[in-house]
Each structure stands twice: as C-alpha cells, then as structure tokens.
Amino acid sequence: MSVTTAQLSMKAPANSRSRVILASLIGTTIEFYDFYVYATAAVLVFPHLFFPPGNETTALLSSFAIFGAAMVARPLGAIFFGHLGDKRGRKITLVGALLTMGIATFLIGVLPTFATVGWFAPALLVVLRLAQGFALGGEWSGAALVATENAPEGKRAIFGTFPQLGAPIGFIIANGLFLIIAAILPSDDPSRPSLAFLDWGWRIPFLFSAVMVIVGLWVRLNLVESTAFEKTVSKGEIKKVPLVSVFQSHSKELVLGTFYMLATYVLFYLMTTFSLSYGRAATAGPIAGLGYDYTTFVLMMIVGVVFFGIFTMVSGPWADRWGRRKTLICVTLAIIVFGLLWVPMLSLGNVGVMAWLILGFALMGMTFGPMGALLPELFPVSMRYTGSGISYNVSSILGAAVAPFIAIALWKLGGGSPFWVGVYLSAMAVLTLIALLIGKETKDVDIEA
Template sequence: MSTQPAGAMPAPTNQSRRAAIASFVGTTIEWYDFFIYGTAAALVFGPLFFAESTPFIATLSAFATFAVGFLARPVGGLIFGHFGDRFGRKRALVVTLVMMGLATTGIGLLPTYASIGFWAPTLLVFLRLIQGVAVGGEWGGAVLLAAEHAPKGRSVFYASFAQLGSPAGQILSLLAFRLASLLDKQAFLEWGWRLPFLVSAVLLLVGLAIRLGVEESPDFERTRREVGAAQAPIREVLGTSLKPLFLAAGANTMGIASVYLFNTFMIAYTTQYLGIERATILDALLVGAFVQLVMTPVGARIAELIRNERLFLQLALVWAMLAPYPLFLLVDTRAVWAITLGLCINIIGVATFYAVIAGYVANAFPTRVRYTAISIAYQFCGAIAGGLTPVIGTILAEQFRGHWWPIAAFGTTLALISFVCVTLLAGHQRRASALAVAA
C-alpha cells in the first residue's frame, strides 16, 4: 500500500512544520508524564504506597495501578475521539494536555501510605485514571494534527513526528529519575521521587504555548464544509469499519507492549531478579531511548522512499520477533555494555515499526471518523497489550526464576500478533479499494 505520489516530495508549508513540531512536543510531554509513573511503579511505589505487602506483592500491586491507566485509555479515546471528530483536533488536544499536566503534578504532591493509609493508593489510582483518560485522547489527535497538515503524499512521514514523542518522553523521564537517583536512598524515597512529577507543571505551560499556535486540521475543516462533521462518530465507526478497527488494534500490539516489556518491566526484572544497580539499567535504557529517537524518523523516511509501508512494517516485525533472544541473553550477563547493546539491538525493529504504524493505520479510515477510529483501535489495544505486559512479565519472571527464555518468547508472540494484523489490514484495504473503484 503506497501513499506516495510520483516524482519529488512536495515542500512542507509553515503550518505543516508547526503542526509536526506541536505534535512532537505535545506527545513528548504526555508520554513523559505517563512514563515517569511506570518508572516510579518499578522503583518506589511498592514500598511507599503498599508498605504492608511483601516485595513481590508490592511490586505487583504497583504495576496493577500502572495497568489502571491503560484501562482508562479507551475511555479517553472514546471521549476525545468523539470530541475531535465533531469539533476539531486542536480543541481536543488542548484539553488532554491540561488534564495530563494537572494529574501528574498531583501525583508528585500525594501523601504516602505512612501518612494517610488507605487513601494514598486510592488517590494514586484516581490520578492514574486521569492520566489514562488524557493520554487516551492525546495520541490519535496528535497523529492526525501532523498527518492532516502534511504535504500531499507525506502523511505517514509527518505522522511519525507524533511517534517521536514516545522515545523523547522516555528520555526525559529516565533523565529525571536518573538525576533524582543521585540522592541517597533515604532522600530519594522521602522526597526525591516527587521531583520528576512536579516538573510536569512547567512542561504543561511550554506545551500549551506551542499547541495553541497551530491551526485546525485542513482535512477536518474541508470535510466539515463538504459533508458535515460526524454527529455520532462512535456509532458510525462501529457500523461501517468494525473489521479494520479490530485489525488496526492488533497491528498496534508490538508498538505499545514493547515499551512496557523492554522498559518498564525491564527495570523491575534487572533490579529485583538479577541484582543489577538501578542506575545501571536506567543508563542503558537511556541509551536505548536515544537510539529509538534516531531510528524513528529514519524508519519513517525509508518507508516513504520505498513506497510500501506494509512491506516495511513486516520486515521490522521480523526483526522484533528475533531480537528478544539476544537481548535477554546479553542482559543475563549483567555487564553494562552487554545490557546496553542488547537494548539497542532490540529497539531497532521496535522503533522503525512504531514510526510507520500510526500513519499506516490512520490511512485505513475516512477523515470524518478517523480520530475516533484510530483512538479506539490504539487505546483498546493499549488497555490489553500495554497494561498487562509488565504484570505478565513479572509473573513469568517469578515462575521461571533463573530462566529468561519465557519472557523472550512472550516478546516474540507480541510481534507475531502485529505481523498477522498488519498483513490482514493491507488485504482488507486492497479489497475495499477495488470495491470502491467497481462502484
């Protein structure tokens, strides 16, 4: 499936660039907020908010609250998908950014179990729900704001700017916790862990200033003028696009779950089961995030040049199926260089896949209901593949102590699911195009 016109690539306009930058900055902030929760869940939330549990149960409970955010993401996708398809992408994205910033800052101010007992984990879950709703509405709108402002034939590449927010947010979150980890253990547990959350208040102001300077999506405005905005986009999507909706959800599996298997869970696995220092794994993950940041636009550009996104995605997924085995083999050595190398090898397939999947999936749906459709697909996948991944990883690590291969096989399974759905989605689109031509 190709979205590229013949000849040279058209030059981007000022609004194209501005929309791409706004999508990148906005998603960076949103993912920073979302990721610092995952890092804190792996490092401190267990003893601070579930103090009366055993270390295993406390970690599992902390990851369970992490999963709660994923369960809220489909709700955010439904709410803001509807809002974005009816009233515009920009308005929806301003609201999601404010919600995320306030919820994350709130977590940084939250008393612990030692101070208020049962109310500490209760409030933590509530604020995590707000985070989940916000990020659930953010992704689809950010992808479309960039893609629908893109020059003709370049929507997949421009959509990748929203995807850049994931590694950038990961880098910022790791840097924040790396700096906080320079404190002694007692200070870190008492107040140092709060600093990354409180920084979100500043990032919120920066993100709003940039996002408010972008015009509404020209595709959305044109569709609203010509056929009118969808009055019930959820019902329209479920009534006309159910099969591609399920395939799009499955296609996103690897892009979502890999972050939480090879980042969030990896922190707990290496520190608790292999005895690796917290600073060591954070440094290795930081290098991996920089590799992802570089490989994301490289992958998007290669896919654009070969003019076959399906084939590119399939090749990236084959890499992703194989990479977990050298990754865990290298991590098991406990050597810093080996852990870093393993993470970098693994991230190449994941990053290039993630760069292209957003635009590929967005092109499967009409503009009129596109925000709703891709939000439902991505966020329902996120609720399952993302939220449960660190929980499943923790259970596998506990049940197969001393053996890494079950976790690697789990990673391969996730990539295989995406491979099958990407292939089937391409076939569905070919048949839909043929029927449209015949009609």
Template sequence: MTSAVATGTPTSQRRIAFATIIGTTIEWYDFFIYATSAGLVFAQLFFEPAGKDIALLLSLATVGISFLFRPLGAFLAGHFGDVLGRRTMLVITLVLMGVATTLIGVLPTFAQIGIAAPILLLLLRVLQGLSAGGEWGGAVLMAVEHAPADRRGRAGSWPQLGVPLGFLLASGMTALMTGVISPGAAYLEWGWRVPFLLSVVLIFVGFVIRRSVEESPVFAEIAERGKQKQVPIIALFRRHWHLVILAALVFVGNGTLGYMTTGGFLNNYAIAEQGLDRTVVLVAAAFAALVWFCSTLFAGYLADVIGRRNTFLIGFALQALVAFPIFWLVNTGGLLGLYMALVLISTGLGLTYGPLAAWYSEIFPASIRFSGVSITYAVGAVLGGAFAPMISQMLLESTGTTAAVSWYLLLTTLLGAAATLCLRDRSGIPLGPDHEAEQARGATIFTPYESVREPVAQH
C-alpha cells in the first residue's frame, strides 16, 4: 500500500482551509478576550484589595498561569489525537474553550462573592489553557497533512491565521464595548462580559464547521493499518526529546514578542504610562492584528519558495532590529508611534509564525506527530509567552525604563534564532506512515543529512 498523500480537490482544500481558520479564530478569540480584559478590568474587578500595582501583576499572572496547563492539554490531546484521530480532538477542545469562556462572562466579581471570585476566574482560565494546549496541534495537522507537499507552507499558515484573526476579533469587540456600547463606568459594570458571552454563538458555528471536515489522510491510513502507538508520548520523549527542546525554543523567540501585544502589556503600557485613550489603543491593536494576518499569510507562501528555516531567520532578524525602537516609538511618538511600533512587531511575528505549522509537522514521525507538535508548541508557549507580560511589567517597575524590557525581547529572539540554526529545513519530506524511518532521522544539523530528501521544488 502506498503512503498517504494529499490528493484532495481544490474545493476540498478550500473547505479544510475555511474550517481550520474559523475554528482556530474562535478558539483564540476566546483565549485573547481574557488577555485583553486582564490588562483592562480584571485587576479592578477581581484583585483590587491587593492594591493597584500588585492587582495588575496578579491579573497579568493569571494570563501566564494558564500556560502552565497548556502542556497538560497538549499531552492529553496529543495522546488521543494520535490514537483516536485529529478531528475528534479538534471538536472536544473547541467545546471546552467555549464553555470556559462563557462561564467567565457570568462570573461574580470580588465585590460580590469575595475571594471565591479570583479563584473561580483562575480555574476557568486553566480550562482555557488546557483547551489551547490541545487545539493547535490538531488544527495544523488537519491542514498540513491534507496539503500537497509543495504547498504545505501556505496550508500550514491557514490555522495560524486564526491567531491574528482571533486577536483582531477580541480587540475589536472590546473596543466596541469600551467606546460605543458601554463607555466609561458601564464597561466595568457589565460591558466587559458581552465579548465572553458571545462565545456561545461562535462555538456553535465552529462545532458545525469542524464536524463537516474529513479526517486527516495520514491518520486515516495509520488507523486502517492499526499502527497507532499505544503510548505515543513515551515514544516521543524516548527518541525525539531533543527535537521537542529545539523546536520549542524556536517558538520562544516568537511568543515572547507576540505576547507584548496579545498578552496585554503594550496596550496597558500605552494607556497607563503614556495616557492614551483605552478605545483608541484597542483600535490600534486591531489594526496590528490585520498586519499580523497579512504577514503570516505571506510567510506561508514564502516558506514554500525559500524554505521554512530561511523564512524564520528573516523574521528573527527583523524582530531583533525592532526590539528597542518599538518602545522609543511608543514613548515619543504618541498614537502614531504606537501604530508604527505595532506594525513593526506584527510584521516580524508573521514571518516567524506563518511557517511554524509546516515545519513542526515535517519534524516528527507520523505515528507520534500530534503529540510532538502539540507538546512542543505548548512548551514553547510556557517558556516564551506565558509570563512575558508579567516579566515585562516587573522589569518596568523595578528599573523604571523600557530598556530592560527591550533587552529581554532581544535575548529571547536571539535564542529562537539560535535554535532555528540547529534544525534542518525538511520541506517536502513524505508525511505518511510508510516513511517513518526517514521522518525519524536528519531533523537537526547534528544528524546525517543524507537521510533527508531534497526539498520539493515550487511548481
């Protein structure tokens, strides 16, 4: 029997693209609406008795704490995704995220139920972290494993687009609530709840769309042959632990800078330190999400032309160049400076995010691929984005200057670039179960290159 290959029609490819984009957009809308609210209102509503500065740190910390549970979500979803299938886990994680987000929208505040309020808030955020940890791997494998070998970069960018779109939707909804529907005190009283409650509708739409997509052809062939690993996580760490570490460090270089905006730090800094209007800042964040969307999409196409690795290196070079200027612009340029800073951040982010799905998928063997990509992504998120907003806030408060934050961003960017140089580009490597031996060798510069096929040429 020949190995599974993607032979879907253009119509089926478009359906898969639509399903992965819509699903990840909804998932990340739910995740980012929390991060946006953490920087704007949660300090006042759930942590105010701790004092203004400590309350903000605690609020931002809840954004990061959820990341600690993303590896657990990745372990669970990776195991069952490699055993039961990609599509099943996509539906489960979508529903879990939606339920947690909706419940946050009806959660009483500290003034109403006391210490139980922040505890319940944290528990629901943990459920969001579990869902986010498991969702990404399934979405990218559904896209990449359905795609022709010479189009995996652009196919892998489809679920990646859900992140900037989710951030755009979250920022836009919050801006609408703060500036039009519930300005001023009304936003603190009830307006912040509306974006969370909207998740009920979005989850229903996403559920229907994801249920309509066929299972990945790679997993379908694995299941047909009965080649599922009984405990894929053990096989992953026994033979490929070094890949998990290196690939996770690649994502650290992207995630730390990314959570300057999506984690709420830069938004809160522009409002609290520079005195910019809250709604105006949220509109700027929404604009940045559009730039991030475009650069991510472009990076997916670029990765099919010049390779995943080269695209990453270009993106990391840009990130390193802007680590200091972004704060100079915000500190001296007012609203225009904020827009310029966000454009610089979003361009570099897209170049180091668009190729990620294809590269991760081509690193790990078929039978443990869901576990590999999910756990790697979750570990990278913990080491990179999880506490980046809180660390940045602590650096700002302890030094009184953003220079320390810029050094932090530069060092993590260089770390990501170094890890990128340790991995090989594997564009076009067969993804099916017949090629597991080839997939298991040659992913790093420390192993023989002869085991890796030449990249598939662009047609």
C-alpha cells in the first residue's frame, strides 16, 4: 500500500522553526569554534611548541601544513558521513560528526609537546587534525540540509544562512576565549605569548570544547527527520551507494558546486589565518607585516567578523528575492576588485587596515550565506548529503588547504607586500565567477524531489 503525503506528515512530525534554527546553528558554531581554536593556535602556539626551535618561518609553514592537512580529510568525511546521511538519515549522522570533532579537539588540548616527546608531538597533532577535518566534512552539509529541508516555502536561502552563522559566532567565541586567557597570562614580548600561556593556558579553549559538544548533542538528539528524507524512504528511492549515484548522474553539479565555493574558501582563510600572521608580523624583517600586538589585532578582527555575521544574514533575503546565482555573481565581482585593492587600503594606516578587515569579512558573509541553500539545491534528496558535502569539502582542498601556504609564499616573494596575495584571491574569484556564469539558478527547485 502506498503512503500518501497526508499520512506521511502525520507519521513524521515536522521540526519547529526554532528547533531547526537552533540545531543547524549550534552544531556549526561548535564545529567552527573547534576549527578556529586550531587556526589561532596554529599561528600563536604550535610553531613554538610542536616543532624544533631555530627557524620561525619554517615552524610557521609546518604549522600551516598541518592546518591544511585537515582539508584533505574533509572530502573523506563528506563521503563517509554523506553515505550515512543519505541512507540512515540526517539526525544520527550529525550526532556522529559532532562527537568526532569534539573528541579530537579535546585530545589536542592534552597533547605532549616537542620538548617532551620529540617528533611524536607533531605526528599526533596531524592525526587529531585529520580527525577534525574528517568530522567537519560531514557536519556542514548535514546542518545545511536540516535548515533547507525544513525551511518554509520561499525562505530556503534565509534558513540556509543559519548554519553559515556558525562561522562568525564560532570565531568570536574562540578568539574571545583566547583573548581572555592572554589577558590573564600577559606577555612582556608582544610578538610571543607568555611562558604560562605556552605552558598550559593555550589548552583551555581546546578542553572547553567538551562543554559545547554536550550542549550541541542535547539539541540535535531532539530533532526528527525532515519530510523530504522520509518521503524518499517511503518511495524506496534510497540509493545503495549514494557516492556512485551522484557521480553517475550529477557530476557536472559536483564540479560546479566545488568552484562555486572556491572564492569563498580562499577569502575565508586569508581573512582569518593569513591575516592573523600578517597583522602580528613585525614591520621589518624577511616577511614584514603590520606590526600589531596580538590583542589589538584580534579585537580588530572580531569587529570585522561582526560584519561577517551581519552580511551573512543579509545575503539570505537577497538570495531568496533575486536568486542565488545573480547575488553571488555580484558578490564575486566585488571580491575580484577587493583583491586588487589590498595594497592601497593597507597603506592608509589603522583606518585602512580596519576598512580592509570590515570589507573582507562583509564580502565573506555575502558569499558564504547563500551557499547553505545553493549547494543542497544542486542535488536530489537521495544523494543530497553526499553531493553537497563533496562539493563543499573538495573545494576546501583547492581553496582552504593551500591558501595559507600559498599566501605565506607570495607574501615572502613580495618582500613583505601583500600585493600578490590579493592578486591570488582575485584569480580564484575569477574561477568562481566562470562557474557561476556556466551554472543555472536553483531558487525554484523542488527541495523534496
């Protein structure tokens, strides 16, 4: 006997709007918090503690290499969790991804350093960093699906911005906690954390992750599956191997989705990880920077991230009104121009640096926000978790994994000038623009198909 839509809706109670918003927001907030904690430590702590002393540039590049290694694990996580999410449901998969990330982050907080165990320290750091990337590979797409598959008609892009808000909120919590610890354990040398901070203070943000994970698990365990997924189950349309199916029938969408995200990822990691290195570097040296102390520059970054959050929310109504494609084409053109204006803006002193941070993070919100709806809309329900997850996370390799490393190399090549780093951002945005021009609008697709 077939199951009617009315019968199905009686058997599968819908999630309330508040539950959908909270579940999609809190999980990504925790996941991005964990990632930002690592990103901050990759600049501030790990070069001092997890690598041989003597060459600060090599240690920083090594720390960034481990940071980027997690991006390689993210597509694997997307395949693993995507398979579970498309076959077993979104809820159990999201719980598993959150647990994996939380445990890995907590364990980083108790790792021994190079001075204690030698090369085992960076080796263990690599393993746990890979676990972080593996977990995040399954987190984002699941959270985006919870938001978009439960969204009211005509408001998918608005609801899709809630998991995206986890990025700026996680950044503020992570860096705010580091700032508090640095204030409690101050350093006499602005270029280097205090001995107490390096000894034990840096571990607190990693250990605090356990508290946040418990809260996130409580929220997500109260979710019910979306009607879209339950309808697919009732029709017998679940794919035996979603990965094979998505490559067979939606390979073009996989490629386009990957390049849709490219400029977003490059901008994201240049404005967070690279900018922290560039902002704190001395004004004289082999790779000169802006010469700010850690506290001042992070406070400036947090101001910029507030605009990241604001424009993430603004982008949702725009994408619902004008379409995802038209909105993103305009934003991507703005990113191309922004990349070419780095040197003129940064030459204006404090005002220029603050404007650079605000504009960069505002553009980040405008390009990141619509992705919560756009990528899931590229794929049918039966392979949506896998397809959106692969596109999102393969792009992390092309963009985020190499962006900090390339940026450091270009920064050094330019003798301390960020000119070529900005050009690199513009070039990657051109590739995203081409993909958007090739792709089609998804605003009116049936999310339950």
